[in-house]
Amino acid sequence: MGILYDDVVVLSQAEKEDEPSVITVNCPDKLGLGCDLCRILLFFGLNITRVDVSTDGRWCYIVFWVLAKSTTRWGLVKKRLIAACPSCSSASGISYYSAELLPPKPPDVFLLKFCCNDRQGLLHNVTKALCELELIIKRVKVSTTPDGRVVDLFFITDTRELLHTKKRQEDTYEQIKAVLGDDMISCELEMVGPEVAACSQGSAFLPSAITEEAFIFGVAEDCPSIIMDDSLSPSHTLIQIVCQDHKGLLYDIMRTFKDYNAQICYGRGSRNQRRKCEIDLFIMQADGKKIVDPSKQNAIITHLEKELARPLRVAVVSRGPDTELLVANPVELSGKGRPLVFHDITFALKMLNICIFSAEVGRHIIEHREWEVYRVLLYEAEGSSVPRSKIEEQVWKTLMGWD
Secondary structure: OOOOHHHOEEEEOOOOOOOOEEEEEEEEOOOOHHHHHHHHHHHOOOEEEEEEEEEOOOEEEEEEEEEOOOOOOHHHHHHHHHHHOOOOOOOOOOOOOOOOOOOOOOOOEEEEEEEEEOOOOHHHHHHHHHHHOOEEEEEEEEEEOOOOEEEEEEEEEEOOOOOOOHHHHHHHHHHHHHHHHHHEEEEEEEEEOHHHHHOOOOOOOOOHHHHOHHHHHOOOOOOOEEEEEOOOOOOOEEEEEEEEOOOOHHHHHHHHHHHOOEEEEEEEEEEOOOOEEEEEEEEEEOOOOOOOOHHHHHHHHHHHHHHHHOOOEEEEEEEOOEEEEEEEEEOOOOOOOOOOHHHHHHHHHHHOOEEEEEEEEEEEEEOOEEEEEEEEEEEEOOOOOOOHHHHHHHHHHHHHOOO
16 A cells, blocks of 8 residues: 555645744655755755654655745645655555656756846846746856847756646746846747757866866865764664755755765754754665775765865956856766756845856866856946955855855
């Protein structure tokens, strides 16, 4: 007898905005499930303050305590979380992974192209609208013409997989029209092949500021403490993490384990009032054995230290006479990038009253790893001058959720 569909994800919303809501997930387990769930919570702007994880390798039970905003769309949150869970139609264990064994179908890529008169904060408002529509930005090309117009190209995919329908396209058009208002000159939406998006990511040349080792690995002011012990359990390896909290912290931990093909069997974590997080995780390899190889242990610890100290990299550099903002984040081995990065970049610049002359996002192999790189050419409004250190600080704090 299978578990009821509505019981896979149970939401208990808090009565007050400063109190945590509780999300309970009860479903068959799969490798990387925790990463997929945390990615969804990050996409919807939910801040995880506490988590309990328990699994026997076939069935898992996860409880998230999250802080949400009054605008959180709980119905969509539940729907997306359920969609990420393996099939719950049977408890026999035979059909749990049948669907997951099939390679996922690549999502259709669409090109959203619009031309409009430029204005302050325009790009952020459009990016916010796309996020609200659950449209994922895969590539973007933004340019400003000499006569004060902008031509924006967004290569997007649809979380709902409905963008090929007339109604979904009309809803998208109306949302963009509502944002642009009378400034909109034209707006087009069409399906394109993935090769078109790949060829439209801009220059393959990257400045040394983004390729040098110091930028990629960075040095954090508050380094995380990570201890690994395989002597406390006959079948699991214990990892203890103490670090500063940031937006997407649990996602960064989970995606690291997913990339290393490691499974969390039991875990518990919480955040104190000083935003310090303490997390204990019992993990094992995909083959059901604990991690005893010292080289693999060191590799996981080193990787976690880098990801938790610098989950994203930010730099402001010169590009000829102009100023360019560079932001990079690692891509999961599954090919998924970090949610809301471009949204947060444009929001931080809007708060600083800095305009965007052009922007590109593309993927590059740096240090034998794929990175999503955002390149934003800036120009400031007349009468204002923001130091580069201030730009870098504001973007970094926004991305980390410290603003």
